[in-house]
Amino acid sequence: MKLTITLAVGALALSTLAAGAQEAPPSRTGEDIFAQRCVFCHDARGWGTRSLARRTPPDQAELLEREVLPEILVRHAVRRGIGSMPQFTPTEISDAELDALARWLATRNAD
Amino acid sequence: MSAPLPPGTSQAALDAALEAFRAAVGPQWVFTSEADRASYLDPFSIGDPDAHATAAAVAPANTDQLAQVLAAANAHKVPVWPVSMGKNLAYGTAAPALRGTVVLDLKRMNRIVEINEDLGYAVVEPGVSYFDFKAELDRRQSNLWMSGAAHSWGSVMGNALEHGVGYTPYGIHAETICGMEVMLADGTLVRTGFGAIEGSQEWQAFKWPFGPNWDGVFTQSNFAVVTKLGLWLMPQPEGMAGFTISVPAKGDLARLVDTLRPLRLDDTINATYTIANAWRQSTGGAQRSDLWQGEGAIPEEVVTRRLAERGRGWWNVIFNVFDHVPGGIDLRIDKINRHFAAHFPQASIEHTRWVKGEPQQAWMRQDVSLAPFGIVDWRGSPGGHSDFGPVVAAVGSRVTQVYELIERRFLEHGLDPWVGMFGMGGRALIFVADMLYKRDDPEMTAACQRLFRTLCREVSAMGVGLYRSHITFMDDAEAMHTWNAQDGQGALPALNERLKACLDPNNILAPGKQGIGSARA
Numbered sequence: 001m002k003l004t005i006t007l008a009v010g011a012l013a014l015s016t017l018a019a020g021a022q023e024a025p026p027s028r029t030g031e032d033i034f035a036q037r038c039v040f041c042h043d044a045r046g047w048g049t050r051s052l053a054r055r056t057p058p059d060q061a062e063l064l065e066r067e068v069l070p071e072i073l074v075r076h077a078v079r080r081g082i083g084s085m086p087q088f089t090p091t092e093i094s095d096a097e098l099d100a101l102a103r104w105l106a107t108r109n110a111d
Numbered sequence: 112m113s114a115p116l117p118p119g120t121s122q123a124a125l126d127a128a129l130e131a132f133r134a135a136v137g138p139q140w141v142f143t144s145e146a147d148r149a150s151y152l153d154p155f156s157i158g159d160p161d162a163h164a165t166a167a168a169v170a171p172a173n174t175d176q177l178a179q180v181l182a183a184a185n186a187h188k189v190p191v192w193p194v195s196m197g198k199n200l201a202y203g204t205a206a207p208a209l210r211g212t213v214v215l216d217l218k219r220m221n222r223i224v225e226i227n228e229d230l231g232y233a234v235v236e237p238g239v240s241y242f243d244f245k246a247e248l249d250r251r252q253s254n255l256w257m258s259g260a261a262h263s264w265g266s267v268m269g270n271a272l273e274h275g276v277g278y279t280p281y282g283i284h285a286e287t288i289c290g291m292e293v294m295l296a297d298g299t300l301v302r303t304g305f306g307a308i309e310g311s312q313e314w315q316a317f318k319w320p321f322g323p324n325w326d327g328v329f330t331q332s333n334f335a336v337v338t339k340l341g342l343w344l345m346p347q348p349e350g351m352a353g354f355t356i357s358v359p360a361k362g363d364l365a366r367l368v369d370t371l372r373p374l375r376l377d378d379t380i381n382a383t384y385t386i387a388n389a390w391r392q393s394t395g396g397a398q399r400s401d402l403w404q405g406e407g408a409i410p411e412e413v414v415t416r417r418l419a420e421r422g423r424g425w426w427n428v429i430f431n432v433f434d435h436v437p438g439g440i441d442l443r444i445d446k447i448n449r450h451f452a453a454h455f456p457q458a459s460i461e462h463t464r465w466v467k468g469e470p471q472q473a474w475m476r477q478d479v480s481l482a483p484f485g486i487v488d489w490r491g492s493p494g495g496h497s498d499f500g501p502v503v504a505a506v507g508s509r510v511t512q513v514y515e516l517i518e519r520r521f522l523e524h525g526l527d528p529w530v531g532m533f534g535m536g537g538r539a540l541i542f543v544a545d546m547l548y549k550r551d552d553p554e555m556t557a558a559c560q561r562l563f564r565t566l567c568r569e570v571s572a573m574g575v576g577l578y579r580s581h582i583t584f585m586d587d588a589e590a591m592h593t594w595n596a597q598d599g600q601g602a603l604p605a606l607n608e609r610l611k612a613c614l615d616p617n618n619i620l621a622p623g624k625q626g627i628g629s630a631r632a
Contacts, residue, residue, distance in 0.1 A: 083492035089197060091218040
């Protein structure tokens, strides 16, 4: 995942936000959420990746390179935190968004 | 884990309040399940996170809903703990000081209300993160620069309210606040400063109104819920330079501080500088086990040897300077170099330079980032950190005295003295003596708590107080304010309690925040 992609997505999300919507945030795809909330720690050089490299096979530390990433592990890590990773509240990532994120991560990696 | 009750509240009162919250914000924005409550625990808790567990969380979308939530909280005497992004990591994150307090999550109030290019300010709601804010400035191709905090996850408003630090000339974020909208505990909405004038165009233009300036009163406090915040923003500079200064010996601290002071005081160095001790420098790119596998803290010889291998001195300073006049940056660079040559020739100085139009570089710290978290698992996973943060006059002898005490006590408690000192302004250094611990090691977290409390007592005997603290230590930090005490309570904490009783008689807003109203239960 390249940084340029992240920023573009961030800007997009913001333009809806700045338009003054006071409703629930527009529901985002799993890919959007990963780019907005996860990639800073889970890109090639991020802290999450460096930390995971201590306990995974060398080519499996980056989440987007994982051969197997079960949905339940993602749900658990995001809502409760895992190891040193802080968790996310439902106002940051709703249950529905978390399902979409977990599904996206599980299936894209299964290819 | 069963849900705790808020302090001084019955189950029936809590249930009634939750019903009213649901009616106010919609049932999907009141969170009571075990998993949802767990998501509001402090991920870096110093000991059992359950000590600061919440009974529930409620997330209003606007001030109308907020007023209804506060009305219900008052009616049922259920206290709430307002958070903006809830990313006050190292200081409690979103968790309340008093166990059971309901988290009032303001993240859905996330509008950037205004960015004014001409006057150089923004008005934001609580739920605007640095990520969001930077993206919006970029989208507008704004000429205004953000002064970001250590990590970009947090709220722009929350960081300023908590007296956070950035690395530009606008880096004392609380000082950039100009005008607020706050909701009092009884639901009254108030605008401070010129916002109190109907039709004002000066709300964010001038800080000193006719009458008292209330903005400071609503920072690090629990007197109201801040719903909008005006912040001044810096126009893009013409040039910048990034400095790294290294001095060889441990005994050089006083001289270093005294050499930096006049440059910071006269604004030649016009942004926060950071002094790192040997332990803080030795972590870069390493894992702790590369340095040390023994018991307790990493011994001084080990970090000193590592620095020598890398050709670095015992103390390292980094800072950026800014100039708005073309060519001005070179005058600053020259003055800093000449000043050090005259007063501290042993210091080694390097700098990098940027002028408007060139691509930005990492040292400029203009990018959003979560990189600072990299230190959290220094002692292994699950890691956590929090810091002891005394404010010390920028006088070499005094800074050295406080530093030596901190280092000694950290080592005695088996913790690596990972210390940075931040030159926020010319007259004081804010210490960040970071306690890096393994959260699942109860002996280590207990040692952190003993260490923190010991240091509170010892530095307050020197007449020193703190800049901020983790929720675990709010009462300890408040108790340091002993001047003109009556009946064991200092005059300032007593004033805070009087104001609190007047503005929030049911003590529903963030009881225990900064020690104010902590006697609730």
